[in-house]
Amino acid sequence: MTQFPAKVPIPVGSGDSAEFWSWLRSGELRLQRCDACKVVRHPPQPTCASCGSTERTWVRASGRGEVWSSTTIFPPVLPEFADAAPYQALVVHLEEGVFMVTQPAPGLELTIGEAVEVVVHVVNDDVALPLVRRSPTAAS
Ligand SMILES: [Zn+2]
Secondary structure, three states: OOOOOOOOOOOOOOOHHHHHHHHHHOOOOEEEEEOOOOOEEOOOOOOOOOOOOOOEEEEEOOOEEEEEEEEEEOOOOOHHHOOOOOEEEEEEEEOOOOEEEEOEOOOOOOOOOOEEEEEEEEOOOOOEEEEEEEOOOOOO
């Protein structure tokens, strides 16, 4: 499978998500944690879905998780993704209790139930992506 050809659109953060992408550019996976009820949430949003508080702190995530679901995207796809397809898309359940849509690090194919860890994949000076690889501490 091919990963990230140059013409694939890259994420542009806005509002709360801009800070998520900014942390990734600095090499850290951070998640929002509600200051009132301490629930961690993802994707980033301005209010807590549990208690409604707008107070939150960006906490460093462990990056550890498990592949929750997996699918392979085949053509036809949008023209920007034509060189990438087929590619694998994953939902990873992070140990902080949130789900994150992601992809395997280049050259990997992962299966449901595998222990994984997030690696910050630098695309260019403006964008870094939270991809996953097999956890080095997982029994195999
Ligand atoms: Zn809350």
